[in-house]
Amino acid sequence: MEGTRRRREFEEALRNAIAKLGREGNDQIDRSYIEEIGQRYELDPDEAREFFIKSRGEIWQGELIESEGEPGWEAVTLKNVPSTGISPEDSSV
Numbered sequence: 001m002e003g004t005r006r007r008r009e010f011e012e013a014l015r016n017a018i019a020k021l022g023r024e025g026n027d028q029i030d031r032s033y034i035e036e037i038g039q040r041y042e043l044d045p046d047e048a049r050e051f052f053i054k055s056r057g058e059i060w061q062g063e064l065i066e067s068e069g070e071p072g073w074e075a076v077t078l079k080n081v082p083s084t085g086i087s088p089e090d091s092s093v
Contacts, residue, residue: 007051010041011059014052018060022081028065030075 017037021029031049038048052060061080064073 006041006043010038010043010048010051011055013037013041014055014059018078018081021078027062027078027081028075029060029078031073 014034014037017033018029021027034052035045035048038045038051043051056062060076060078062076062078065075065077066072067074
């Protein structure tokens with residue numbers, strides 16, 4: 001049950017982070033940033049990456065940017081980024 005709550009909180013944090021990037025005009029999110037958000041919710045890097053990839057089409061749309069010299073991806077170029085989502089700075093609204 002605790003794991004489910006953390007994942008829901010992580011999902012909301014991802015939505016907010018992606019929306020904030022959109023509002024700032026940024027269309028890219030780094031794998032390390034996704035892992036950092038996951039760490040705040042006690043997810044290990046593999047869990048955070050796996051959840052993020054599985055949420056494609058639901059939370060985000062875009063293309064993976066493959067890592068150079070390492071297997072896997074290093075970032076995502078986001079498309080159709082929503083401007084909704086409440087960032088911590090906006091929570092007083």
